[in-house]
Amino acid sequence: MNPTARSIDPKTKWAFRNPVRKKMPGAVPGVPVDLSHSVDQNGSLVSVPPAEWLICFVPGLQKQWWHPFVNAKHKHVFAMRQIDTANWIVVEPWWTRVMVTLLSLADAVKFLRWGACGDILRVREAIPGRGNQARGWSNCAVLCSFILGRASHTWTPHGLYRQLCREKDVKHENVEELIVEQFNCMVAKVSADALRLDPEVIAAPLKTVLTHLGRNIVFAVMDPSILQLGRTAVIEAERFPRATRVYSDRLTKPAIATLTRILQDASDRGDINVQSCQQAASAFIAMLRGNMHLEAVMELRQPPCAAEVDARVRAVVDGFLHGVSKKKPSGRKYFRDSADDESTIRNALAG
Amino acid sequence: MPWQAEEFLADLKSSIDSNGTLVSVPAVDWLVCFVPGLEQEWWHRFAHHTHQHVFAIRPLGGRLWLLVESWNHRLSVASLDVLDALKFIRWASTGDVLRAKEHLPGRAWHTRGWSNCAVLTALLLGRRSWRWTPHGLYRRLVNEPGVVRVDIYALLREMEQFSRCTEIDTVKTIEVKQPDGATDSGPRDREEFR
Numbered sequence: 001m002n003p004t005a006r007s008i009d010p011k012t013k014w015a016f017r018n019p020v021r022k023k024m025p026g027a028v029p030g031v032p033v034d035l036s037h038s039v040d041q042n043g044s045l046v047s048v049p050p051a052e053w054l055i056c057f058v059p060g061l062q063k064q065w066w067h068p069f070v071n072a073k074h075k076h077v078f079a080m081r082q083i084d085t086a087n088w089i090v091v092e093p094w095w096t097r098v099m100v101t102l103l104s105l106a107d108a109v110k111f112l113r114w115g116a117c118g119d120i121l122r123v124r125e126a127i128p129g130r131g132n133q134a135r136g137w138s139n140c141a142v143l144c145s146f147i148l149g150r151a152s153h154t155w156t157p158h159g160l161y162r163q164l165c166r167e168k169d170v171k172h173e174n175v176e177e178l179i180v181e182q183f184n185c186m187v188a189k190v191s192a193d194a195l196r197l198d199p200e201v202i203a204a205p206l207k208t209v210l211t212h213l214g215r216n217i218v219f220a221v222m223d224p225s226i227l228q229l230g231r232t233a234v235i236e237a238e239r240f241p242r243a244t245r246v247y248s249d250r251l252t253k254p255a256i257a258t259l260t261r262i263l264q265d266a267s268d269r270g271d272i273n274v275q276s277c278q279q280a281a282s283a284f285i286a287m288l289r290g291n292m293h294l295e296a297v298m299e300l301r302q303p304p305c306a307a308e309v310d311a312r313v314r315a316v317v318d319g320f321l322h323g324v325s326k327k328k329p330s331g332r333k334y335f336r337d338s339a340d341d342e343s344t345i346r347n348a349l350a351g
Numbered sequence: 352m353p354w355q356a357e358e359f360l361a362d363l364k365s366s367i368d369s370n371g372t373l374v375s376v377p378a379v380d381w382l383v384c385f386v387p388g389l390e391q392e393w394w395h396r397f398a399h400h401t402h403q404h405v406f407a408i409r410p411l412g413g414r415l416w417l418l419v420e421s422w423n424h425r426l427s428v429a430s431l432d433v434l435d436a437l438k439f440i441r442w443a444s445t446g447d448v449l450r451a452k453e454h455l456p457g458r459a460w461h462t463r464g465w466s467n468c469a470v471l472t473a474l475l476l477g478r479r480s481w482r483w484t485p486h487g488l489y490r491r492l493v494n495e496p497g498v499v500r501v502d503i504y505a506l507l508r509e510m511e512q513f514s515r516c517t518e519i520d521t522v523k524t525i526e527v528k529q530p531d532g533a534t535d536s537g538p539r540d541r542e543e544f545r
Contacts, residue, residue: 029387029400030387030400030401030445031387031388031389031442031445032441032445035389035438035441035442036389036390038438039389039390042422043389043390043422044422044427045389045435045438045439045442046429046431046435046438046439048427048429048431048435051429059360061360061363061364061367061371061373062364062367062371083415083430084415087411089417089428089430091428092372093461094370094371094372094456094457095456095457095461096454096456096457096458096459096460096477097453097454097455097456097457097459097474097475097476097477098471098474098475099372099376100417100419100428100475101376101379102411102417103374103376107373107374110363110366110373110374111373111374113359113362113363114359114360114363114373116359117359117360117363125425126425127425128422128423128424128425129422129423129424129425130424131424131425131426132424133421133423133465133466133467134464134465134466135466136462136464137461137462138461138462138463138466138470138471138474139461142466143426143466146425146426146466147425147426147428148425149424149425239359
């Protein structure tokens, strides 16, 4: 036996085979010491928890010569994920660039619909990852596996799909469920914020309560992200009716229910005189929204400023209370029709 | 449901733009940061002394920034808070920062062999480049019309000011009203309890 072979200590001589990277000691010249010291164990300045990506395996949108050679449904792959209630990041490798962009929910829904034509997987990225930079051809499948930090030896979207499907924590996603979840999350939050009433507001006179609530409701429905959601709900009503129903149910109905309770209390106290509190609440919401909301949804006008909202709400509350007041001459309708309401508001706003 | 998928696809096909994409997003500016490494690596002696790594970052509006940074074993695409972005901009201040607009539909090439930070940044910007080093990409970009050097210290000052303002706003938002009318902030209360 070779005496040198016996003297080799595998723990020290073959240390470079150890997957844990050996750091060379000493600060890098020119780099602030606090930055060097704040590097985490993965060598990153900021420790970001692993994100969950939706990996969409889709058929092509345009015919390509190589399409007959690949899986019918998995000809392309891109990644997307939500960063807050209204925005998504989309990473889509093109032929000549990689698109990394921020999209609104309405635009993200388009990509999700494309994903619905193939398969969508929810995958958690690996940090620090086990991907390989030297893959030769960095096509969509290679780049997506690199984003996920996966060691992969496949160059096709379908190959990546099969690899990911074998992993335990990877989940298949349903597009309609995803969109409904998005709508639910956004609308429920906005609605809850708008309809929150502090005890001191509830104890105030009806006019103050209605003004406070009315202002909150108008700000909520005129919020740019909710307007965008409204547009999406209209566009996708045929394809994803559940999402549209969520928009309607979670945005308007809680407001009507809250107002109905307030009006019922006022009616029980004898402050107002209405036959149906629910109908009155619906009419109040309709007066608040009026044409202004429709115009904003259709992008015919900008969302109103705070002063405009304030003036409108005051006018609507005055008109509404005038309509439901107890001191009414007998024989008149308690509720005017919508044209009358609009004219009252218009006059009040003009005044 | 295959019929539904077919219907979706036909509808989507009719809505693609001239670049073949579903959503026409205008070309945006990226801050391309050429920096020295944070940790010493054996290959640093063969690279430019301040351009050993490259990453791209851009503001998304509000407090959010978008970071695209190639690691050894993954491509990190992360949204960062302004305070975290500030750390990256401070790192960038040790090297050079260029402001470059991405090309649409781009002229980059997939088959570059080794997709390191310089290659992936060129792909992000849609630039045709034959360089594999951050410094090579820097020289390629710095000579391009429309690409400008960023006054990184002015940007740092602006970001620090912005982060201080938002910090004050946050403190105001979480201010808790005490029963006796005095105000105090939640975190400070928690600190006292601790």
